Amino acid sequence: MIYSLSLLLILIGLYGIICKKNVVKIILGIIIMEYGINLFILLLGWRKEAVAPILDLSKNPVADPVPQAMVLTVIAAGLGLVSLMVALAIRLYEQYGTFDTTKMKEEE
């Protein structure tokens, strides 16, 4: 059930990428989709009655640390992607004077 909520977030991001004409909204769509996928990966590491994966001598089941490490790395990569996208958006605005992709296509 909770996985489908993260899938909903991914689909919202995908909607933003496909159906929006403003460059900034497309970028936000990519960011939201990335968050949704990170959430999905994190949710894969859940175990019943689990504790955080720090070395602990009690006998509780431990949540899976691999998705957490993967998500941290993906967030770090996403930071680079977001700064690249914003820089491109700024350059596009400098060249075209607008953020609207339909107007950019018309000028061609």
Added chain:
Amino acid sequence: MTEESLFESAKPEKTLQEPGMDLGVKRAATWLRGFFFLFGFYCTLYGHRIPSGGFDGGIIVACTFILLMLAWGSHHAHMKLGKLVAWNLQGIGALLFFIFIGIAVSFFPSGFSSGSMLFQAGLIPWMNISIALTVGASLFMVFSILAELRVKEVAGKRILLSRTRKKR
């Protein structure tokens, strides 16, 4: 001291001439700078015990300089950490990271142990420090370049200009 001289420094006309934000923000930022930096340094040094590691610490250290920039303006922030210094720090951090990986692979059979102090935990804390250096410097650089752009009206069209444009 008369009442006028006590309140002179708090007059709104005087503080609004200086760049940056309100007086309250500046006072708060002066107090918080130290804590941010300390927290970022703490996250970096203990990064081998929590899942995030140096990346987190680097972001938080960059946040101190971003706080400087937000509260006082980019000129003041660049006096503390200039763009050239940030560029060099980023490169040095990345190179150091690889040097540590090389040392870890070739000299220590297992460069990673589970101690908690800086020198007992093998090479991972040093790698965390170099990652924090790289990430912090590059995030600050991104923010400082993006913060210097202004929108101006030129010939009826709004265009984006950079405030200081030096020819290299």
Added chain:
Amino acid sequence: MSSISLFVALPFVGAFSAALLGRSLPWFPGIASIFSGVVLLFMALAGFLIPSLPSAFASPDLFSSLMLVIVNSALFLSSLYSLAFIDRFFTSKMRFYTLLLLSFTGANGMLLTTDFFTLFIFLELLSFSAYALVGFSAERNALRASFKYLVMGSTASLMILLGIAFLYGRTSSLSFSVISSFLQIHPHDPGCTVALGILIAGALVKLGIVPFHGWVSDAYGSAPAPISAALSGAIAKVAGLYLLIRIVFHIWGITPQLSAILIYCGLFSAIIGSLLALIQEDMQRTYAWSTISQKGYILVAFGLATPLGLFAALLHLFSHALFKPLLFLGSGNVKYSVGTTNMKRLGGLSRQMPFTCASMLIGSLSASGVPPLNGFWSKLCIILACFQAGFPLLALTLILVSIVTLGYTFRVMKLVFFRQEPLLEKFASAGFFQWLMTFFWKDSPQTKFLSIKEPPLSMKIPLLFLAIFSFGMTLLLPFVHSADLQKKSGELFLYHSEESLSSYPFSGEYR
């Protein structure tokens, strides 16, 4: 482990030291890039030709060694070419070489990993540098192309990540061998099938094949010429094709449905790419559509999944990586000397730029599959593999597409090098033989091009290199035993999934 370090460490250290030292020592980034290209090319060649070397040269298997050779040769050639090209057009060599070296770090890293997580990280590194490099010139077309590439490529990367997440959820492991053995036991697991679909979609977008090719023509057409060469010759292959083959052949086994997907996508891109390349006005965009078409060939050959088909696909992969950079770098030469690649404004350059003309002629002949060159052998093998697998119509279509390839590559040659104005008046009174001979006459150039000179030596050496190696397969032919090579390349793709391939109805007998 140590081989991974050097292939990944050398460009990475080179990139950041170029970033640090590039302002004070302007010659440093280019030299660092060329040095790492040469060293890694030698290591990759050594690892490919001598499989029994120690682990410093070795890589997971023979397919990665072949791709390593291709990628590192692209690194060497594009960094050598960029020494003069970047000076002419752009201001910052340091940034260009930093990005180029980072992208090849990502490519080399992708080829050497055996688990999905590092694969994804290196894929992201590769993709980000590619997005930035496509828009490097910061003109309007390049920025739009870069944004288009960025949006489609990021969506593809995120889809690949989602597929990896599904796989992790089902198998709780990220390494190739564990997932592959899980899939041997449960071949029809629904979660893994969803993951397969998502991963294939992401990989096909990165490759630039027909349903997903929207970014290719703009990106390769507006990028600087050495970047287009490196992208089409190496990076799109690593990011798309290598990923696809690892996923489809090594981790899952090939099934008739997957084979049908690959063959259909490949066939449509071969047809559509070549037809659309006939009507372009710009040299680089023509070669961009040609890239789509040739990748379609490779995908068809992979989709046939017979030993001869796999061998033919690897052969065409290799020869495409030789002639396509040749064509792109040649158009870069034209742009350097004349200033434009718009074919309507060019013409009659064969007397002013004879070296470029000759090497692009060799590249065009190789692309169309004319006998003494590489392209002939690889296309012949693909067409024979189609006949052998029982698809004669597919083979006929590929032969027709090859003729169209001849058409558009020679159209470029004619419009750029051999034409002189006015065009129609000369042909109206000429016979057929004279028209044919206009391909080989050195016409007198147009008056506005009389002062054009050839570009400097550092831009001619990569073209010479590639042109000489385009004859390589013909020269190596006496040393090659075809059945052995086919068996070896068949085994290459069978090591995990012997059972699933033998149950495939098209696995014919070996030649």
